[in-house]
Amino acid sequence: MHKFGLKRKIKSINTDIESFVPLFHNWIQEDKIPNHTMVDVANYKHIPDGPGIMLIAHEGHFSLDFEDDELGLLYVRKTPLGESNSETILAIQQILDFAVKLIQIDSKVGEKIEFSDKYQLFSNDRFELPNDVESKKKLLQVASGVFNDAILSVPPPLKGARLKINIQ
Amino acid sequence: MDQWKDKLAGILPESLEQEISEFESQMEMMRRGEIDPRIFGETRLRRGIYGQRYDNGQRDDGNRIREIVFPSGELMKGPDTVWDAPGMLRIKNPFGAVTVDQMIVMSDLAEEYADGVLHVTTRQDIQYHYVHIEDMPPVMRRLGAVGITTKEACGNVVRNVTACPLAGVCNDEAFDVTPYSAALTNFLLGHPDCQDFGRKFKIAFSGCYDHACGLVNMHDLGALAITKKVDGKIKRGFKLFVGGGLGAVPHPAKIFDEFVPEEELLPLSQAMGRVFARLGEKKNRAKARVKFLIAKLGIDEFKRLVLEERKILPHDDRWTSYLEHGPVYGEKAIKSPSDIKTSSDEPNFDHWLSTNIYSQRQKGYSVVTIALPLGDLSSHQGRKLAYIADKYVGDAIRLTVEQNIVLRWVSNKDLPELYKELNVIGLATPDAGTIVDVTSCPGTDTCKLGIASSRGLAGELRLQLAQKSLELDKAIKGLRIKVSGCFNSCGQHHIADIGFYGNSRNIKGFKVPHFQVVLGGEWKNNGGSYGMAIGAVPSKRIPKSVTLITESFIKERLNFDESFQGYVGRVGKKYMRSIIEGLMIVPSYEEDSSYYSDWGDPREFSLGDMGVGECAGEIVTREEFELQTAEREVFEAQLALEEKNFRDANDKSYHAMLNAARALIRIENYDVPNSPEIIVQEFKVRFFDTKRFFDKYAKGKFGRYLLQRFDEDEPKDIEDVARRYVEESQLFIEAAHSCYARISRGEV
Numbered sequence: 001m002h003k004f005g006l007k008r009k010i011k012s013i014n015t016d017i018e019s020f021v022p023l024f025h026n027w028i029q030e031d032k033i034p035n036h037t038m039v040d041v042a043n044y045k046h047i048p049d050g051p052g053i054m055l056i057a058h059e060g061h062f063s064l065d066f067e068d069d070e071l072g073l074l075y076v077r078k079t080p081l082g083e084s085n086s087e088t089i090l091a092i093q094q095i096l097d098f099a100v101k102l103i104q105i106d107s108k109v110g111e112k113i114e115f116s117d118k119y120q121l122f123s124n125d126r127f128e129l130p131n132d133v134e135s136k137k138k139l140l141q142v143a144s145g146v147f148n149d150a151i152l153s154v155p156p157p158l159k160g161a162r163l164k165i166n167i168q
Numbered sequence: 169m170d171q172w173k174d175k176l177a178g179i180l181p182e183s184l185e186q187e188i189s190e191f192e193s194q195m196e197m198m199r200r201g202e203i204d205p206r207i208f209g210e211t212r213l214r215r216g217i218y219g220q221r222y223d224n225g226q227r228d229d230g231n232r233i234r235e236i237v238f239p240s241g242e243l244m245k246g247p248d249t250v251w252d253a254p255g256m257l258r259i260k261n262p263f264g265a266v267t268v269d270q271m272i273v274m275s276d277l278a279e280e281y282a283d284g285v286l287h288v289t290t291r292q293d294i295q296y297h298y299v300h301i302e303d304m305p306p307v308m309r310r311l312g313a314v315g316i317t318t319k320e321a322c323g324n325v326v327r328n329v330t331a332c333p334l335a336g337v338c339n340d341e342a343f344d345v346t347p348y349s350a351a352l353t354n355f356l357l358g359h360p361d362c363q364d365f366g367r368k369f370k371i372a373f374s375g376c377y378d379h380a381c382g383l384v385n386m387h388d389l390g391a392l393a394i395t396k397k398v399d400g401k402i403k404r405g406f407k408l409f410v411g412g413g414l415g416a417v418p419h420p421a422k423i424f425d426e427f428v429p430e431e432e433l434l435p436l437s438q439a440m441g442r443v444f445a446r447l448g449e450k451k452n453r454a455k456a457r458v459k460f461l462i463a464k465l466g467i468d469e470f471k472r473l474v475l476e477e478r479k480i481l482p483h484d485d486r487w488t489s490y491l492e493h494g495p496v497y498g499e500k501a502i503k504s505p506s507d508i509k510t511s512s513d514e515p516n517f518d519h520w521l522s523t524n525i526y527s528q529r530q531k532g533y534s535v536v537t538i539a540l541p542l543g544d545l546s547s548h549q550g551r552k553l554a555y556i557a558d559k560y561v562g563d564a565i566r567l568t569v570e571q572n573i574v575l576r577w578v579s580n581k582d583l584p585e586l587y588k589e590l591n592v593i594g595l596a597t598p599d600a601g602t603i604v605d606v607t608s609c610p611g612t613d614t615c616k617l618g619i620a621s622s623r624g625l626a627g628e629l630r631l632q633l634a635q636k637s638l639e640l641d642k643a644i645k646g647l648r649i650k651v652s653g654c655f656n657s658c659g660q661h662h663i664a665d666i667g668f669y670g671n672s673r674n675i676k677g678f679k680v681p682h683f684q685v686v687l688g689g690e691w692k693n694n695g696g697s698y699g700m701a702i703g704a705v706p707s708k709r710i711p712k713s714v715t716l717i718t719e720s721f722i723k724e725r726l727n728f729d730e731s732f733q734g735y736v737g738r739v740g741k742k743y744m745r746s747i748i749e750g751l752m753i754v755p756s757y758e759e760d761s762s763y764y765s766d767w768g769d770p771r772e773f774s775l776g777d778m779g780v781g782e783c784a785g786e787i788v789t790r791e792e793f794e795l796q797t798a799e800r801e802v803f804e805a806q807l808a809l810e811e812k813n814f815r816d817a818n819d820k821s822y823h824a825m826l827n828a829a830r831a832l833i834r835i836e837n838y839d840v841p842n843s844p845e846i847i848v849q850e851f852k853v854r855f856f857d858t859k860r861f862f863d864k865y866a867k868g869k870f871g872r873y874l875l876q877r878f879d880e881d882e883p884k885d886i887e888d889v890a891r892r893y894v895e896e897s898q899l900f901i902e903a904a905h906s907c908y909a910r911i912s913r914g915e916v
């Protein structure tokens with residue numbers, strides 16, 4: 001399975017999230033994300049509880065997401081990545097952390113945003129991991145292998161929502 | 169292989185599974201280069217799978233036009249449309265109806281396969297953006313499992329049938345049009361008489377004339393509910409409108425008949441479909457909508473032809489079977505009626521109550537409008553909304569043509585609690601149906617034809633107007649703003665009080681995004697009249713133009729009764745233009761470069777990203793389609809042969825020949841029944857005996873394959889036989905293609 005999402009939470013932000021529109025356009029102009037075919041930027045700032053500003057790429061989307069009021073940079077993988085689930089999640093984490101670094105060194109927004117060390121892992125495939133007890137166990141198991149020093153917790157689930165694990 | 173196929177086996181209707189499997193075969197043929205991209209393009213459109221901006225593999229990144237190098241390389245999914253490029257999927261929601269289960273599944277799919285957003289369109293559909301073509305089969309299966317189809321959501325077919333979202337609960341309606349729109353939807357979906365149109369065909373229902381909800385005046389076919397006393401009894405029927413449409417040049421509909429009795433609605437629509445298929449333009453798609461056919465023939469002649477056609481239609485029980493037990497739609501309240509309770513501690517509750525609530529005809533109930541900014545809601549909101557709906561109204565959810573959602577049958581005492589719950593998920597925005605509730609087409613965000621950013625502008629207007637909503641004069645508040653990204657009018661700017669459509673102007677070598685200002689269109693009276701264009705204003709100055717126009721109206725109207733349309737008509741186009749004239753001047757790039765990019769898009773404005781639109785679809789004749797079906801079947805026969813399923817290979821290869829023969833016969837006998845005996849007999853008389861099917865060198869050899877196969881006993885299910893049949897079928901289909909080409913060139 002490759003359809004995982006990983007969000008790196010944001011501690012504080014001192015700029016309108018719309019400043020990510022030019023930033024993401026710049027990533028496309030300068031091919032900033034390796035191994036990604038970047039297509040466009042979508043602005044969904046007007047949707048509360050939504051994906052905010054998105055960078056659409058063939059391999060996976062980045063978004064300055066505010067689902068459940070938890071702002072963070074989210075990366076959702078669309079195409080196969082690793083051999084196993086742990087490899088995939090690890091690779092996703094590397095891509096996400098690389099993107100976070102790009103933001104941190106950006107001259108316009110870098111200083112206005114502070115990322116935390118907390119992540120949120122999502123499974124985005126209801127065939128492989130539907131929202132049930134069995135899948136939750138499976139996801140926890142994979143996550144504990146990848147984030148071995150971290151404290152894992154499962155937020156109260158909304159019926160049918162994609163599975164989520166908090167990692168800190 | 170789609171994992172959901174097995175999982176949903178038995179849940180998905182067999183016919184739908186069959187169609188999706190066929191589409192998978194066509195995808196496989198496209199991957200192998202065994203199907204004309206033009207035909208595959210129209211095939212996918214007819215399944216709701218639409219192209220999206222940049223899918224030609226090019227994009228202006230603000231500095232230069234660049235190639236987007238997708239992994240699929242040269243593989244295409246239509247003319248000039250790259251396989252891997254993300255696309256759009258349109259989901260048909262007839263008359264905007266959505267159940268709780270459907271809302272949940274649509275939300276799941278939005279996050280698993282699209283960008284996490286459900287977009288409500290101006291035709292009561294839901295659209296997903298950025299979906300990969302390979303993901304379409306599982307999406308279609310999962311939608312099908314909850315009773316949703318994407319079939320004929322795009323392409324040159326009957327599109328989603330729309331209807332007033334208040335149908336059945338409205339205070340003004342003659343009767344509930346829902347059962348009629350449901351019956352017509354089901355009847356025309358995939359109907360053989362509606363497969364050979366030169367362009368799309370849009371149908372709408374309205375329950376009354378004076379209010380706008382159904383907009384029958386701007387559809388190819390509009391049905392307005394009316395009742396009439398016949399022999400002392402009240403009879404239901406429809407005033408039928410035809411040939412209306414917006415587009416670049418709006419056409420008000422013509423009246424086809426003042427009263428068509430309910431039992432004639434389906435057969436007359438079928439007859440209309442046949443006339444449109446037979447006589448409508450097929451080559452020049454700019455002239456192919458039914459409005460042009462009516463303009464060419466005149467309404468009287470069009471009507472005569474339709475009535476003639478109606479007379480000779482073979483009877484179909486479905487025309488009236490839905491009327492037998494009374495035309496009802498099974499929507500019921502899940503709570504008891506109650507009195508309205510207006511007290512709530514929530515600060516914005518009263519404002520919301522004043523703009524988002526409609527008191528139903530049924531005492532004790534209300535319709536609640538959920539105003540969606542730009543028609544968007546996230547998958548998370550969609551799922552949470554489904555649970556809220558389940559608690560308060562059950563499946564009584566509908567999408568509206570104003571890109572909103574309504575919850576019907578809300579018991580009045582629940583309004584404060586419902587408000588609270590909607591507010592938690594960001595869906596309790598007030599000002600539904602007011603000037604703040606701006607509608608917009610996708611524009612340059614995702615549409616290949618978009619010139620200017622309609623969504624960017626609509627978002628900005630919404631933001632600015634919402635801030636001053638409470639101070640706005642009542643006369644202003646009731647106006648409607650609609651924005652289209654180009655002249656094609658998908659945002660319905662012609663019927664807005666204040667409408668805009670995107671265009672561009674060259675200023676000293678730079679391109680500047682502009683919007684043409686269109687004033688005085690009428691949303692009421694079912695889109696009763698169209699606005700007039702008064703001049704193009706740079707995109708960045710449009711909010712200012714709204715302020716100037718609305719201020720002049722307030723200051724200069726004759727009295728409180730003068731409507732905006734009345735005002736605009738009285739003072740005239742020239743005067744209205746003078747109000748905005750000062751805004752038309754564009755500062756030089758050096759003075760203010762912000763004019764040279766569009767709302768929400770920092771790239772320097774250009775038209776380099778425009779592509780060829782798929783709104784109209786490719787014009788592919790019915791014969792070409794049927795020949796393609798035959799090709800798909802022979803391809804599936806080959807696969808069956810590979811899998812050593814000889815029975816299947818035999819059946820499919822025979823069926824493929826019959827389909828190819830039928831496609832040819834249809835050129836001359838449109839109604840040839842789907843019976844092997846008749847097809848073979850007709851083929852023999854029309855094409856074999858006349859030698860029109862004959863190949864220059866092989867003569868009648870390929871045609872004989874069909875005749876022999878028909879005469880043979882049940883074939884043996886062994887490899888040699890199956891292989892021979894598959895090969896013969898392949899050759900027969902090739903010959904059918906050549907024959908079709910000769911006929912098209914007028915050679916035989």
Ligand code: SF4
Nearest residue numbers: 609615618653654658
């Ligand atoms: S109006 Fe133009 S830009 Fe808008 S969706 Fe239609 S074709 Fe595209």
